[in-house]
Amino acid sequence: MIEHKPTGPIDRITYAFSRITIWGAAFIVAIMFYEVVMRYVFFQPTLWVNEMSLWAGGIIYATAGLYAMQQRSHIRIYVLYDMAPLWLRQVFDVISMLCTSIFAFAVLWGGFGEAIAKFNRWEAFGTAWDPPIPATDKPLLLIALFFLVLQGISNLIRDWPSAAWVRKLFDAVAGVTVIGLAVWTLPMLFPPPESEMAVPTHWRIFIAVLLLAAIFYSVKGLWKDFNVTPEPYTEDHDPSAEFDLPPEVRANRPDSQTLSR
Secondary structure, eight states: OOOOOOOSHHHHHHHHHHHHHTTHHHHHHHHHHHHHHHHHTSSOOOSSHHHHHHHHHHHHHHHHHHHHHHTTOSOOOHHHHTTSOHHHHHHHHHHHHHHHHHHHHHHHHHHHHHHHHHHHTTOOOOSSSOOOHHHHHHHHHHHHHHHHHHHHHHHHHHHSOOOHHHHHHHHHHHHHHHHHHHHHHGGGGSOOTTSOOOOOHHHHHHHHHHHHHHHHHHHHHHHHHTTOOOOOOOOSOOGGGGGGSOHHHHHTSHHHHHHHO
């Protein structure tokens, strides 16, 4: 698969943070290997490896959908989609985006209060090592859903060529929204000492760095891509083109031979 280059502020945020989480799988493999060695070679099993792998796996699961959406590599059913005319494909994409947006809004509406409560009291996992998995994964899931909707709308605007002002308007609104939310959240991470927020200071600093990075990539996306008209995204393989091939040619294709076995 040829990696789809980022275009616009939302693409750049998704692409930048995916560069970090892409190493999550290697990290899980490394700590599991460490656990095996400690348990079966030195007979000193750890308390933290299993829960750390769950923690990292949850973060990867929550954020991998964003990268898949940005790369257009999520699962799609092509049986009807590729046979439909262009205008009907556009209708399918709009309906799909509406369903995604409604689902994300419902989850955000229903889970926002609980996520904030878990984060403020720094709710832990309740085990011997006791990592703050509920306090981090619940808000992260809602944030990922929020960006998933923005990423889907960004894809829709760019994959179906539209007027330049439509793309520029979306980029401006999305970029300013992300910047505004990040600026609004930053002071909340460092409340007065008498507040009841139980989040450790080093975690507040880490989250603040992520928010500053989101602001940076939003500004970068607006600055570099605002006046650039991206080319529509196209798949390398077009199954509909095979319908015009003679039967003997289709039978000799490698994928046809594989299926026949």
